[in-house]
Amino acid sequence: MAAHLNNLADLYHVQRKYVEAKQYYQRAIAIAEAALGGKHPTLVYILGGLAGLHASQKNYHYAEPLYQRALRICEQTQDFYHPGILSILQGYVNMLRSAKRTKKAEEIEGRIKARTAD
Helix, strand or coil, rough: CCHHHHHHHHHHHHCCHHHHHHHHHHHHHHHHHHHHHHCHHHHHHHHHHHHHHHCCCCHHHHHHHHHHHHHHHHHHHCCCCHHHHHHHHHHHHHHHHHHCCHHHHHHHHHHHHHCCCC
């Protein structure tokens, strides 16, 4: 169910129906947390979607904690290798650069590279 809600949220996001997208992302997060726990890699995708929604509206103060949580889940589960996850983490770096926070962006890039350099 969480995956379907996330897909609907993504659809609303690209249609720029931000209020609807946010509601579906939030419902998807709640369902995924209840069903899978708060540290499941599936949450990375949903958190990334909601973070991307906020970042696209330049609401960086809402986006950053979501991106940070996604990064923590990746670090705890060691799940950095899926291209979708790397794309979400790159979204975090891009958001930081858009917010003129280059040093923090470079720090996050370093953390990602350290985990994926095999």
